[in-house]
Amino acid sequence: MIDGMVLSFPCIKVNNDLDILESNHAFKTWVGEEKEIKNVLELSNDYDVLKHNQRLLINDKFYDVYTNAVNNCFYLEFIENPYINVKGQVDSNILVGFVLIDNYAEVEENVEETRLPHLMAIIERKINDYFNNMGGIVRKFEKDKYIFVLNKDLLPELKETKFPIVEQISKIEIGNIPVTLSIGIGINGTSINEDMEFARGALDLALGRGGNQTVIKEADDKYQYFGGDGNEVIKNSRVRARVKAYGLIELILSASDVIVMGHKNPDLDSLGAAAGIYSIVRFYDKKCNIVLQKVTSSIKALYDRLVSDEKYDGVFITPEQALAKVKRRTLVIVVDTHRVMLCECPELLDKTSRIVVFDHHRKTSGAIENYSLTYHEAYASSTSEMVTEMLMYIKGVRLSRAEIEGLLAGITVDTKNFAFKTGIKTFEAAAFLKKNGADTISVRRLFKSSFDAYMAKTEIVRTAEIIFDNMAISELDREVENPSVLIAQAADELLSIDGIEVSYVLCKVGNRICISARSLGKVNVQKLMEKLGGGGHQAGAAAQLENVSMEDARELLENKIEEYIEETN
Known part of the structure; x- marks a missing residue:
């Protein structure tokens, strides 16, 4: 009692x-x-x-x-608890965070064995000096990881100076490989333990965005980003792809069936990657469906080739059909996006705890969290490249010609014909697909557009205006099929004009204004689009604005461009 x-x-x-x-x-x-x-x-x-x-x-x-x-x-x-303040937090003046040498494995591989200890001693001294000079404590707990504790009152100063230790370390070069750091900080948790969990999440997000930056996470999934203007950290190790491939196989074998879905308004990378995953699932004799709400003009040619094969009979299903099919042991595989709101059927993620995510976009807020396996590489050119790399380690999978060319088309479209975000593994993936029967002329036919679409794209380029000396901005002012894809293509075209480093194209879709941004590298358009609620990559990003006019959207965009220029100068 x-x-x-x-x-x-x-x-x-x-x-x-x-x-x-x-x-x-x-x-x-x-x-x-x-x-x-x-x-x-x-x-x-x-x-x-x-x-x-x-x-x-x-x-x-x-x-x-x-x-x-x-x-x-x-x-x-x-x-x-007498130590809890009115916000439900433990009163503490402690700031906790983690530091990671992003590309330690690559540095270790490319530095002579006799020089590596000297290099790591230089890095460790710089990290120790940076935090010790602020009266903090920093301790190394793994060969490439550190934990630090500072006075929380220093945070405004750290934000103002944008964590210069990241840039200082990036200036250390051995051969052609710069050493890069990522920092994750957690604040405003209910306890120091929760702040540490926030810091771990912030560090994961920094790596998912390409590394070489600082991310601060606080309660309610609020994030602040500093740095990350350079290119993504290129990693050539194949160990990760092999481990993820074996992990995927285990999850497929333990599932009752598999449902694959990409993002809304799918492109060739999304559909090509989905077809590649489908071929893996079929190899292990599991029932597999691909969620597809609408066949847009950008994927119609590939879609028609896939469904002409009898093995694709009944494979493509609508979101409503997917929700009716999903069971407790269903494995849901998401490709070419990591954000819940962008998935073809977001509700599907609430119906099962077995979720796999494959994506190459820089990580941002609103990400899928309850996954069983994630393969997120911001340095990869495309999700099709990542899927192709896994296929190299799964012996015996036989792909149809349509699947092979779909994967190559996905790589081609996201690299702009192998001009952007290409690494060693990009060309190795393309070579693997070519070796297995891909025909580049046949792939080229997947990119054909209608005469009306071509004329609309030409009009966008013709009416473009130059702003801020080296930027082009234009609008799509006519009705066309799949306008969001068209403005992305037009933005790419604008970059071919001499003197243009960045391009922006806007269009109206329903009650939304869609913005596509492209860059040759000097401007990080991902950070700029994040100011408008969007995201993407350093060289290619997009955003959507709801319930605004074209004039207001353009004015807001130009204001954010000015704001970005002031921050980076």
Whole structure:
């Protein structure tokens, strides 16, 4: 009996409906003898019986509530925490974060064995000096990882100076390989432990955005980004792809069936990667479907080639059909996006806990989190390249010519004919596909557009205006099929004009204004588009603005460009 227990803190016994069955004297004194509380939810609507430990605001004070299940009932203990402030956070002046040498493996491979200790000593001294000079503590806990603790009052100064240690380390070059750092910081958590979890998440996000930058994460998934204007850290190690391939096989074998989906308004990279994944799943004799809401003009040629093969009968399904098919053991594989809102069927992610994500875009907020496996490489040219690389390690998979050429088309479209974001592995993937029967002329036919689309693209280029000396901006002012793809192609065309380093093209789709941005590298258009709620890569990004006119959207874009220029100068 709780009533007979001598406990200094409030304690109650509740049933499955959270009705209070018993309470001790401390609880009655706490709530007031004259006040009758019948259910826990009367104290706080935020109470969750499934959580063993939670922090709740009750009568303007925060309490740590501990729940223990005993004989079909629950015992709750309410412990007042005097160190919690009005925001539900532990009062602390500590700032905690992690530092990672992004490309340690590449540096280790390319530096002479006798010179490596000297190089690492230089890096370690610079990191130690940077944090020690601010009165902080920094400790190395792995060969490429550090943890640091600083006074939180220094954070405004760190933001103002944009964490110069990242740039200092990037100036250290051995041969042609610059050493790069990423920093993850967590703030405003309910405790220092939560701040450390935020810091780990921030570091993962920094790596997903290409490394060589600092990310600060706080409660409610709010992020701040510093740096990251340089090219993504190129990694040529094949170990990661092999490990991910084997992990994917294990998940496929343990699943009842597989559903693959890309992003809304799919392109050749999205569909090509999905077809590559489909071939892997089929090899292991599992039922597989691909979610596709609409066949747009940009993928129609590849789609027609795929469905002409009888093995694709009934493979493509709508989001509604996917939701009806999904089961508890269904494996959902997402390709060419990592953001929930951009998935072809976001609701599908809530129907299963078995989720795999393959993407090459720089990581941003709103990412899929409850995954079983993720292969996220911001340095990769395309998701098709990543899937092709995994196919190299899965012996025996036979791809149709349409699947092979779909993968090569995906690489081609995202690299702009192998001009952007190409690394050693990009050409190795293309060579593998060519060796297995890809015909480059046949791939070229997948890019054909209609006469009206070509004329619209020509008009966009003809009416472009020059702003800020080296930037071109234009608009699509006519009705065409798949306008978001067309403006991306037009933005690419504008970069071929002498003196143009950056291009922006806008179009209206329903009640939204779509913006496509392209860069030759001097301007990080991903960071610029993030100011408008979008994202992408350093050289190619996009954003969408809802319920605004074309004039207002253009004015807002130009204001953000000015803001970006001021920040980077």
